[in-house]
Amino acid sequence: xxxxxxxxxDTNDEARQLAxxxxxxxxxxxxxxxxxxxxxxxTSRVLSGTxxxxxxxxxxxxxxxxxxxLLADPRASxxxxxxxxxxxxxxxxxxxxxxxxxxxxxxEGHVALRARFISxxxxxxxxxxxxDFTFFRMVxxxxxxxxxxxxxxxxxxxxxxxxxxxxxxxxxxxxxAIEHMxxxxxxxxDAYARAFAGSKRAxxxxxxxxxxxxxxxxGDELIRIEFEEPLTDANQLRAILVNLxxxxxxx
Amino acid sequence: xxxxxxxxxDTNDEARQLAxxxxxxxxxxxxxxxxxxxxxxxTSRVLSGTxxxxxxxxxxxxxxxxxxxLLADPRASxxxxxxxxxxxxxxxxxxxxxxxxxxxxxxEGHVALRARFISxxxxxxxxxxxxDFTFFRMVxxxxxxxxxxxxxxxxxxxxxxxxxxxxxxxxxxxxxAIEHMxxxxxxxxDAYARAFAGSKRAxxxxxxxxxxxxxxxxGDELIRIEFEEPLTDANQLRAILVNLxxxxxxx
Numbered sequence: 001x002x003x004x005x006x007x008x009x010d011t012n013d014e015a016r017q018l019a020x021x022x023x024x025x026x027x028x029x030x031x032x033x034x035x036x037x038x039x040x041x042x043t044s045r046v047l048s049g050t051x052x053x054x055x056x057x058x059x060x061x062x063x064x065x066x067x068x069x070l071l072a073d074p075r076a077s078x079x080x081x082x083x084x085x086x087x088x089x090x091x092x093x094x095x096x097x098x099x100x101x102x103x104x105x106x107x108e109g110h111v112a113l114r115a116r117f118i119s120x121x122x123x124x125x126x127x128x129x130x131x132d133f134t135f136f137r138m139v140x141x142x143x144x145x146x147x148x149x150x151x152x153x154x155x156x157x158x159x160x161x162x163x164x165x166x167x168x169x170x171x172x173x174x175x176x177a178i179e180h181m182x183x184x185x186x187x188x189x190d191a192y193a194r195a196f197a198g199s200k201r202a203x204x205x206x207x208x209x210x211x212x213x214x215x216x217x218x219g220d221e222l223i224r225i226e227f228e229e230p231l232t233d234a235n236q237l238r239a240i241l242v243n244l245x246x247x248x249x250x251x
Numbered sequence: 252x253x254x255x256x257x258x259x260x261d262t263n264d265e266a267r268q269l270a271x272x273x274x275x276x277x278x279x280x281x282x283x284x285x286x287x288x289x290x291x292x293x294t295s296r297v298l299s300g301t302x303x304x305x306x307x308x309x310x311x312x313x314x315x316x317x318x319x320x321l322l323a324d325p326r327a328s329x330x331x332x333x334x335x336x337x338x339x340x341x342x343x344x345x346x347x348x349x350x351x352x353x354x355x356x357x358x359e360g361h362v363a364l365r366a367r368f369i370s371x372x373x374x375x376x377x378x379x380x381x382x383d384f385t386f387f388r389m390v391x392x393x394x395x396x397x398x399x400x401x402x403x404x405x406x407x408x409x410x411x412x413x414x415x416x417x418x419x420x421x422x423x424x425x426x427x428a429i430e431h432m433x434x435x436x437x438x439x440x441d442a443y444a445r446a447f448a449g450s451k452r453a454x455x456x457x458x459x460x461x462x463x464x465x466x467x468x469x470g471d472e473l474i475r476i477e478f479e480e481p482l483t484d485a486n487q488l489r490a491i492l493v494n495l496x497x498x499x500x501x502x
Contacts, residue, residue, distance in 0.1 A: 007314040028339035030330055032283035032294035041292050043283035043330040043346050044395075047339060063258040063403075065346075065395055079281055079294040082334070086471045087374060088279035088298060095294050095316075123338060144295075144316055152314075220337045 008152050015153045017226070019145050019160040022080045022094045024050050024213065025224030027121070031058070032077035033069035042069060047124060048078070049117040052171040052210045054162040055137050056080075056096065057103075057117055059124055062132035070136060074100040078138055094145045094155075098138035110135070112171065119178065119207040120217055162230060164211035169234035174209050177237060181206040188245050189216050195248035197223045209237070259403050266404045268477070270396050270411040273331045273345045275301050275464065276475030278372070282309070283328035284320035293320060298375060299329070300368040303422040303461045305413040306388050307331075307347065308354075310368055310375055313383035321387060325351040329389055345396045345406075349389035361386070363422065370429065370458040371468055413481060415462040420485035425460050428488060432457040439496050440467050446499035448474045460488070 009015070029048045032041055044066045046058045056078055060067045070076060081093030103110050113135055118125045127133055143160065145153040164170075181188060182205050189204035193216050201218055208215035213226040227240055260266070280299045283292055295317045297309045307329055311318045321327060332344030354361050364386055369376045378384055394411065396404040415421075432439060433456050440455035444467050452469055459466035464477040478491055 028334060030281035030283075030294050032281075032292035032328065034285075034290075034292055039285075039290070040326050040348055041283035041285055041328045042348070042395075043281050043294055043328040044397075045330065045332075045334065045339060045344050075291050077283065077292045077294040079296065081296075083279060083296065088296060088471075093296050097291055097293070144293075146295075220339075 008154055011153050011155055011159060015145055015147065015155065016159045018092055018147055019094050019143060019153075019155055020054070020212070020226060021224060022092060022145075023056060023096070023160055024054060024215070024226075025222060026056075026080040026082075027220065027222050029056070029058070030079040031066050032079070033066050034073045034075065035065065035069055036072040042066065047117075047121055048080070049120045050208070050210070051109075051113060051116070051137055052162070052174065053167050054160060054210070054212065055139055056098065057113060058100075058136050058138060059117055059121075059128055059133060060136065061127075061130075062134060067134065070100040071102070076100050076138060090148050092145070092147045092151075094143050094160075096138070096140045096143045098140045100136040100138055103135040103137055113137075115175065116208055120215060120222065122217070123220075162210055162212045164230045164232055166211050166231050166234045166236075170209070170211050170231060170237065173234055173237070177209050178206050181209075181241070185245070188241070188248070191248040192216060192225060192244060193218070193223050195251040196225045199223065259405055262404050262406055262410060266396055266398065266406065267410045269343055269398055270345050270394060270404075270406055271305070271463070271477060272475060273343060273396075274307060274347070274411055275305060275466070275477075276473060277307075277331040277333075278471070278473050280307070280309070281330040282317050283330070284317050285324045285326060286316065286320055287323040293317065298368075298372055299331070300371045301459070301461070302360075302364060302367070302388055303413070303425065304418050305411065305461070305463065306390055307349065308364060308368055309351075309387050309389060310372075310379055310384060311387065312378075312381075313385060318385065321351040322353070327351050327389060341399050343396070343398045343402075345394050345411075347389070347391045347394045349391045351387040351389055354386040354388055364388075366426065367459055371466060371473065373468070374471075413461055413463045415481045415483055417462050417482050417485045417487075421460070421462050421482060421488065424485055424488070428460050429457050432460075432492070436492075436496070439492070439499070442499040443467060443476060443495060444469070444474050446502040447476045450474065 078096045083091045140157040143155040193199035193204040204218045207217035211231040216223040329347045334342045391408040394406040444450035444455040455469045458468035462482040467474040
């Protein structure tokens with residue numbers, strides 16, 4: 001009992017994988033910001049998605065406290081990981097230290113970012129174009145991961161961002177690939193959802209593809225499937241999807 | 252379309268009631284604090300309960316980032332309101348601006364606070380007495396309530412704290428009253444849970460009674476029942492519980 005408690009574990013692949021799943025599979029996050037003038041911390045809930053390099057993206061109203069705060073001071077914390085039933089502290093969660101970078105309608109990446117986010121959150125199409133709504137890329141610096149009691153890790157941004165020379169090439173073909181999957185292979189998403197997440201629902205659609213995996217949406221539900229290794233060439237995508245389908249059909 | 256948007260609604264009883272239900276019925280919260288030295292906001296998840304005056308109470312490990320932060324700067328934000336299924340932003344939530352006051356083992360109120368918290372979170376008995384764990388009363392100053400799209404309110408602490416001349420009298424008889432309910436009227440809690448929250452489970456126990464209502468626990472589930480009016484005299488409790496039972500048996 002006298003031994004000093006080791007509170008932070010060495011980061012391993014299991015921790016990295018958990019971090020990626022929590023961030024990329026999230027529909028929302030608790031955001032912590034600094035209130036202007038008082039500097040008081042303020043927490044709120046925001047819808048979340050990811051950019052093609054795994055950077056979290058949020059869509060927020062300019063009328064909210066958190067947006068006013070982010071425009072005054074970009075430092076923000078994002079807590080991912082839904083608690084669900086049972087002991088709230090037994091569910092894994094991750095807190096990212098991020099700096100918010102606004103993506104205005106005039107910015108080059110806005111159209112693609114918006115399309116990707118709306119694909120994940122179809123209902124957000126109702127208000128995403130309201131004049132007071134805006135996107136932020138939440139560029140992470142580090143993170144605290146808690147995988148359950150006694151399982152604390154400190155992660156670098158590189159542990160949960162996507163690194164690949166193929167990011168922009170894949171981003172360029174992403175809309176076409178999603179369209180192709182949902183039109184010509186409409187049953188694949190249901191098969192993936194069944195095989196990788198045990199879903200018994202029908203009606204899943206691919207809503208995002210990046211170098212590290214793909215996202216499936218079904219109404220307000222979301223499933224993240226990670227590839228075994230990130231793509232290094234966008235041309236590898238077809239083979240990977242065929243492999244996933246083969247695996248799914250055997251389950 | 253040119254009319255200025257009214258973003259904050261006038262606080263009414265419906266908003267106050269929602270705020271009380273969110274804070275008092277919570278099993279956990281997202282906490283936002285200021286990291287020492289950097290002043291970066293940091294969010295995390297904590298178990299929550301309430302003191303007999305409705306002040307939120309948290310039990311935290313001294314090894315965590317949020318505890319270190321609270322000891323350096325007591326300002327904290329607590330986000331209550333579980334999202335659950337469906338649109339995450341359609342679920343009500345409330346962010347409290349609070350100042351953390353540590354309740355040490357030597358403090359007068361510690362025994363009662365601990366007993367109340369453990370009654371709500373029985374599993375916390377496993378670690379509540381570890382040397383590095385500590386309770387904080389999170390004294391609220393104000394709150395931002397979001398009842399869903401376009402339903403934003405700013406509340407004062409008095410809107411969701413319990414005000415009654417009977418708080419300390421009721422706190423004194425609370426342990427005996429809980430024991431009595433769970434021993435001599437063991438079926439009452441199940442009847443309350445069925446009548447007031449539609450629960451079909453058996454095994455509910457009363458885990459807290461204050462001037463404004465009572466808390467029922469069943470493993471990791473929690474139900475908050477608010478009285479129509481707060482008690483003004485601890486002697487009113489018996490009649491109120493009898494009335495609740497009568498109401499429940501008629502449902």
